[in-house]
Amino acid sequence: MRTGGDREQADPREAFVPTPHARVLEAVARLGSSATRAEFAAAASRELHGLVPGLWATFEEVDLVSGDASVTTWPEQSADWHESYVAMHARHGREHPTLRHLFADDAATVATWGDLGRLEPFTTSVLHTDFYALHGVHDQLAIRLPSAPRTVATMTVCRAAEGFEPLDREIAALWRPHVANLRDLFVWRERARLAAALTVSDGWKVAVVDAEGVVLAATQDAALLGESIGASVLVGRSLVGTHLWSVATAGAGPTGVHRIDSAYGGVDVQAVEHQRRWRLLMRRVVHPASEPDRPRATATEGLTVEDQEAVLEAIGRIGRAATLEEFARMACRELHRLVPGIWASYNETNLSTARTATFVWPEREADWFDQNIGTFTRYAHQSPLVRHISEDGESDVRTLLDLDPDRTFEDTELFRHYYAPLGVRSQAAFGLPAPSGVVIALVVNRDGADFTGRDRRVMEELRLHLSNIHRMVAAYERARGMTAAVGLDGWETLLVADDGTVLESTPAAEEIGRRIGTGLAIGDSLLGTTLWGRSTPSTPGQEWWSVKRVPSTSLEVGGAFDASLTVNPVGPHVLLLRPAHAATVESAMRLGLTRRQAEVALLIVDGATNVQIARALTISPGTARKHVETLMAVLGVSSRAAAAVAVVRGS
Template sequence: MTTTATSPAPGAEILLDLVDRMIGAADLDSYARTACAGIRELIPALSVSYNELNPPAGRAFALIDPDPGPGWFRRYQPPFEAYMMDNPLVRHALSTGDTRVLGWGDDGLGTVHGTTLDREFYQPNGIRSQLAVVLPAPPGVLVAFGVNRGEEGFDPADRRIFALLRPHLVHAYRAVQLRADSAMLGSTLGAHGWAVVLVDDDGRVTTSSPGAVPCAARYGLDVADGTLLPDGPLAAVRAVLAGYDPATPATRSAPLPVTGPAGTLEAVVVPSAVGPHVVLLRPRPDGPQRLAAVGLTPRQCQVAVELAAGATGEQIARQLGIAPATVRKHLEAVFARLGVRHRAAAVARLRSLLDGTPSR
């Protein structure tokens, strides 16, 4: 018996393409716009909206396909913000956390018909039926997609499509949100000397911020993408991850000393219930203070830290953006302050100062 390959149904092709485009979105705005347009292609509707609602603060944000334009938002956003709790789907989701695909009238939820929100928002826009699906969000905040139609409502096929799409919407939302948060985190923390590493449950690096790899490498540690954190220097990091209970709220760990072949870093672990976990690395903050205490200037401290990490004079010059001749002058001053004559003695003395250990 022979079989012939069949291509996916047109709807399946649209769904698979939509999933790929959502996961690959550069930011949450692109994700929301891509998702709304794709949902509307799979479930024809008057409109599809991505909504972020904060009822206690009386604020609402929405992206809508098709885009109704700024004039529409000026006209209709105020009444929606004022009366959003008239929508039974909003009330139900906030009070129960229910993530099923639900519509007006389902499970005895009632409808919005006859409310102030209906008169001032839904009726003027011809919306008489709605399906919604909720995404993960902090308590008190609602993030959801809504599909809007007129009197014709939704049939079981529409509901099955939306239910099939729901886990993909959630997964893509988390992935894009994580990328956006990580980029912001890396940028902010990098300005304060932190390097950011994301690791999975097994302790394998999934993503490193631009400064993480060279920062760790100067201490003899490898945190490149795909690397399994070693048991030795980073055993404390792996112990935090192994002891984390995903059912409990995540809290950052106390600073952990991470001693590599060329010195000691400080690590802070921020576990995540959905992963990946965040590991923050930076040179121990008290080390440079001890260098300053022996009389080194701020620039000499920078040179000394690079020297302790094993950098050559040329590497120090490139790292700090100064001339090799200037590095040599700084090194002479560092040697004099430390009371040593040779590079090996200087490195040993500097590492003991940076690590807070007695000199030998």
């Protein structure tokens, strides 16, 4: 019998061979950390090439109407290579046997040249002879991804030798649903970012100031930034005499950015004048070199094959969530299945306002929430886990015992009045991305049983993926909220193909079209109309945002309207339409205002200050102020901005 002294003990890490599930899990975690859709495409190609090696891997999105294509490869290829690839596939893509097979058979998701039997017609085609054979390709694996109407999305791996192994196919099949989920979420994240461009982008916080320096509107983040540089950016406060006001009165213009140093670091400030108002944009100067290193993701090495498969299945289910409510329910259910306890919960807690939104699994009756959540919210600040996550943000997995080894927490009101009556003696939790001042956590509650190393590893692996999924679903919700806000503001949304064909419309948009003499029903073409005169993409991934006001004189049928067009690289493109406001003295009087009050209201709509109103109507500033106060009372509003909205909507 051979004993341990017969040979040197082997390092167990040297014997570790990652399973397909583990390899895909780690690749998906890295892929989900991408910041933009372009980064996602590049990372998807790189990760697939690592999972299924070959000459190169591609991520492709093609508009079947216009022929426009966005192609990302790994390893990266030259500009000439890309030009040849796109041109050859645009002209001869119908000769490609694998793609024809995938898109002819809805059940097919992964295919190789070897699956198709006879390749003679393809091997003599222009596409094969002038591209694939020229680059030494003898086999290709293709993955079909879900895509929008009139578009095609695929990933491919090309090899110099014939034949893909069953393991390659298994990995591709495991990879496909996760890259498809993340791709959809990145699309919504990009839509949210584009919608936000209507107001502010790239980290800027916004405040609106009148010509006299009085703050008319400001976000909470803008107020905090203003405070750091000695300015009170609160509604009704004056900025005259502050650094911010000096930037505005210096006439920085739309492209001028000033940097103001403070004890808390630099703040970039941009001032843009519009309709006698100033739009002040502020953002903190970020110094990447000074940012603390984030903890590296843990490997799946410590998980069994069964746990790896279970985690992969769980993130696949959670990744299908379309709303934060669905995310919370699915995350709690899957977490409870993988790490059992009395219950698993998803908690969003605002410590400053003492408000909490909670979802638990197994589900509870409404009475349970009525009886317990108020107590938790009142004393949430006493929880060591809540305090830790509020300070550390997206924290790694911690248990109650980690943070409170002496069990002093058991002397608090939160433990005595909430956890103890419910039988909870131990917890494990991790944080998720959250706005400033809010704590978001997933928690497993137990009756005292400790959490094992296996429990921690499973939760840590889930955390890496759920943080990414949560970001994407939150972006999706913001996009939907912004879409709803756009609708409340009178905008109608249309989707337009790259050739100008209307893909989606609304009855209200069709009515606008009838008024201006332009067909806006599904299937109508915008080519040759004032609405369609977009630029042509010069480089893949380029984006534009153009907003224009189209006067009625430019149309054959009267009725001015506002148009806003978002142009995407390969479509579809987003067109927003609404009738321009036509507020008149008469329409304002129908809201209960006198003629003089109506005249003042129209000047408020145009952004006039009390001094400017007085000058325009040849009255004193005091009289102008009195008119403004009276008309606001008649309209039942408390701000000039709300009065302007009421007058415009009343028209």
